[in-house]
Structures are given as structure tokens and as C-alpha cells.
Amino acid sequence: MSKLADKVQQELIQAIDSDELVLPTLPEVALRVRETAEDPNAGIQDLAKVIGNDAALTARIIKVVNSPLLRTNKEITDLQMAISRLGINYTSNLATGLAMEQMFQATSDVVDRKMREVWNKSTEIAGICHVLCRHYSRLMPDQATLAGLVHQIGVLPILTYAEEHSELLADSISLNHVIERIHPLIGDRILRAWEFPEPIASVPSQYLDFKRDSARVDYIDIVQVATLQSYLGSEHPYTQLDWSQVSAFAKLGLDPNVDMQADEDLSAAMEAAMGMLQ
Template sequence: MSKLAEKVQHELIQAIENDELVLPTLPEVALRVREAAEDPNIGIPTLSKVIGNDAALSARIIKVVNSPLLRTNKEITDLQMAVSRLGINYTCNLATGLAMEQMFQATSDVIDRKMREVWNRSTEIAGICHVLCRSYTRLAPDQATLAGLVHQIGALPILTYAEDHAELMNDSISLNHVIERIHPVIGDKILRTWDFPLPIAVVPGEYLDFTRNSEKVDYVDIVQVATLQSYLGTEHPFTQMDWSGISAFAKLGLDPNIDMQAEDELSNAMEAAMSMLR
């Protein structure tokens, strides 16, 4: 690790330990959606009104409900019909995840590109998570999708830090190294601060622990397998590991040697899931 990466990592970890790291806040529309979701008496018209205040998010929800994975014979053009079709929980999780894209923007071109890269990566993993969840578990696909969208949320404060430190911003190797090393611990802290449900909140901090073995299949397992699958066909170090010892595959009932992209039905579903999130 370079001296610069060591220095930045030390500063950020110290800031976390001293509770001095400025954590990002959820976009206002996501906060309103989550607040609405906590009301046990919330109805579809009320939730639709909350989401409807954000035209871009409303359009995204309608796009998702008309995507190949979820559409019915009749095209849906109205937000209230879309919420009715998806259900309140599904809509809230989806809206929360999609609203986060607003956070992945920076004032400098270099960091803005990196934030786009992180977000695009997150939507790719979220798409794979959606398909894995629907095909191999009885867990909620909307929760799995949200887990995929937030698994690298810890990169945000690091990139914000880099924007104010030219030496890090101009050294992409050190920046990537710092992100890889400490985004899990920052991500864990962010989601706990946001009061995310524990099964989702633990994802950033645990999805890269290939020795973990929970009692039952969970969202960490799904994100872990999705991450490994996403690297197939590349030279990434993860592809050099022996996946047969990773318990997440067994819990999903999935052959560690399977390449989901080589299976037409799974590959098409993954492509559809990724495109509906972009």
C-alpha cells in the first residue's frame, strides 16, 4: 500500500473512531418515503403523493413496473397504479434505493466519474441480487435489490474526502485501494446511522467476508454471490479463489461453478433487472 493510501486510511479510520466523519444523509424524498413506510396505516394514494413530489423518481418507478421482469399485459402509466402493482413495501424499498442515485454526484469531473462508476456497479450488483433472490430463495427481491444498491455506500465519504484532497484525487490507484479497504466499515456505520433494518445494514461490512456462515440464507449471502458472479470472465483476484468453500453458494442451492451469464434464462433476467434500475 502506498504512503498516501496509508495516510488517508489512517485519517478516515481515526475520524470514524472519534465519531468525526461526516456521514451522508439520505435524500429528502427517501426520508419522506421511509417515514411514510413506518406508518402502519399508510395507503397507496398517500404513498403515491409522497413519491409524486419527485418527478424523476416517479418516472423511475413507472419504468420499473413496466420492465420485462415485472410488467403485465397492460402498460401502466400512472404512479398510483404502479404503487398498487408493486405493493407498499416493494415500492418503498425501491424508491429508497433509486433515490440514492442523487447522492452520487460531485463537483469535480474526476470524482464525479468515480461516483458514476460506483453507482453503475451498485445497480449491476442489485440486478443480479434481484434475480438470485427470486430464483433461489424465499427472501424479498425488493430487499435484495436494496442490499445491492447500498453495498458500496461507504465509498461516498471517501470520495467526498478525495474531492478536498488533490493528492488523493490525482492518484487513482491509492484512491481505489482506500475504497476497497475501508468502504465496508464506513458503509456499515452509514446504514446503522440511517436506521436501516439490520439484515440490510450489515451487508456492507460482511459481504466480503468469504468465511462467514450464517444459519440461514440472508441478504449478505445474496450480495456476496452476486459480487463474485459479476467478476466472472475478468482477471479479478476473486476469480482465482476456490468458491467451493464459500457457504453462500450452498445456502442458495447454487453450484459454485455456475456462470449465470452462460445460462440464457438467468442471463436475460439479469440484463432485464439491471436495465430497470438504470
């Protein structure tokens, strides 16, 4: 690792340890959505009122409910009907995840491009998570989707730091090194600060631990397999790993040598899931 990457990593870890790193805050609409969903006295109408204040988010929720994965015979055009079809928890997790897209924007072109890249990869992995969860586990697809959308959230403060330090921005190799090494650690900190439930809050720091083995299948396993599947057919180093040693495949009952894209039904489902998040 370059001296620059080493220096930046030390500075960021020090800032994390001393609680000096400014963690991003959850978008206002996501906070209000979660608050409403957790209120036992709130209903579909209340949640529709909160989401309805954000036209873009409203359109996204309606797009999701009409996607090939979830649609019924009748097209849904009304937000309240969409929430009623998805359920309050599902809508809340989906709205929280989708609202995060507004955080992946920067003032400099280089950082903005990198943020778009991270967000696009996150939606791709979240789509695969949704399908893996529905077909191979009894976990909640909305939680799996949210886990996929937030697994790289730790990249945000690193890119914000890079925006203020031109020498790091000019050295993309060092920047990528820093991101790879510490985004998992920062990601956990952010999700805990946002009071995400533990099964999702621990995803960033553990999804790249390919030797990890838990007693039963969890969201970390799903994000891990989705990440590996997303690189199939590329030259990425993950494709060189021995996937048969990754216990997450066995826990999901998936053959590590099988390309999910080769299965027409799964491939169509993954395409639909990714499409509904974009």
C-alpha cells in the same frame, strides 16, 4: 500500501471512531417515502403523493413496474396503479434505493467519474441480487435489490474526502487501496445512522468476507454471490478465488462453477433487472 493511503486510512478511521466523519444524509424524498411507508395509517394514495413530487423517481417506478420482470398484460402509466401493483413495502425499498443515485455526483470530473462507476456497479449487482433472490431463496427481492444498491455506500465519504485532498485524487492506486480497505466499515456506519434494518445494515462490512458462514441464507450471501458473478469472465482477483469454498453458493443451492449468464432464462432476467434500475 503507500504511505499516503496509510495516512488517509488512519485519518478516516480516527474520524469515524470519534464521530467526526460527516456521514451523508439520506435524500429528502427517500426519508419521506420511508416515513410514509412505515406509517400504519398511510395508504397507497399517500405514498403516491410523496413520490409524485419527484418526477424522475415517479418515472423510474413506472419503468420498473413495466419491466419484463414484473409487467402484466396491461401497461401501467399511473403512479398509484404502479404502487398498488408493487405493494407499499416493495415501492418504499425501491424508491429509497433509486433515490440514492442523486448522491453519487461530485463537483470534480475525476470524482464524478468514480462515483458513476460505483453507482453503475451497484445497479449491476442489485439486478443480479434481485434475480438470485427470486430464483434461489425465499427472501424479499425488493430487500435484496436495496442491499445491492447500498453495499458500496461507504465509498461516498471517501470520495468526498478525496475531493478536498488533491494529493489523494492524483494517486489513483492509493485512492483505490483506501476505498477497498475501509468502505465496508464506513458503509455499516452510514446504514445504521440511516436506521436501515440490521439484515441490510451489515451487508457492507460482511459481503467480502468469503469465509463467512451463517446458519441460513441471508442478504449478505446474496450480495456476495452477485458480486462474484458480476466479475465472471474478467481478470478480477475474485475470479481467482476457489468459489467452492464460499458457503453462500451452497446456501442458495447454486453450483459455484456455473455461470448464470450461460442460462438463457437467468441471463434475460438479470439483463431485465439491471435495465429496470438504470
